[in-house]
Amino acid sequence: MRLGAVIVVAAGLITAVPAAGPDEGSSTARAAYEVGVEDVLHVSVWGEPAIDLSVPVRPDGKISLPLVNDIEAAGRTVEEIRQAIAEELARFIREPAVTVVVEQINSFRVYILGEVNSQGVYTFRRPTRLLQALAAAGGLTRFSKQKVIVAREAYGTPQLLEIDCRKLLRGEDMKSNIFLMPGDTVLVN
Known part of the structure; x- marks a missing residue:
């Protein structure tokens, strides 16, 4: 058998075998991190220097930002927070490109x-x-x-x-x- 045929067969076998990983229900499967009270988030909006800041999650679970005021953060994933901010900012900024990053985890x-x-x-x-x-x-x-x-x-x-x-x-x-x-x-x- 030629080397090229061996490589093609091996590649087919590798892609046919499912990746071994934790079951969704197992204790090793990790869910997306949910932000908590006292965590610190960095929020930025491309092209909007006024919205490039670090904000703590308050005891009531919210963060405060220019234009949109309070956004619920505690108990949400970073992606959910990003979407909520983008929806609120869309009233003022056309297609806002929002980035949210957890700077400090203080709630765990x-x-x-x-x-x-x-x-x-x-x-x-x-x-x-x-x-x-x-x-x-x-x-x-x-x-x-x-x-x-x-x-x-x-x-x-x-x-x-x-x-x-x-x-x-x-x-x-x-x-x-x-x-x-x-x-x-x-x-x-």
Whole structure:
């Protein structure tokens, strides 16, 4: 078989196999980041130097911009915020080219309580897994039963996730090393 034919066959096999990635429902699949209170956004509009500024997300979840005043930001993705700003600006500017960038993530707070060496509120700058958060809290105390409860609200519904850290720490249940969400409370027994 000639080399060219081998390459064509191999290319066909590669494109026929679906990419291996996380299932949408798995804990490793990541949703688009939702902006939160105290995050800082940089908003710019091409050709409009008056709208090229950094704005904090206020406690009421809104940002203030020239011409459009208040825009709801908390709980929205960057793309949703960009679209909302563009729609409002379209009343004043023809086809506004809006760019929104998250400059600072200040809203990703996780509360870690119980049998850890340093209880408290932890702010993370990127998606964080349970074991990373427990390490940030100084690890489990020697009195810990190595049981963890993660309390969170998902889509308006409270959830309690029970995790056996013994299995997780032995590498027997790595699915339990979940990504934490902003506002999660981690209670270590």
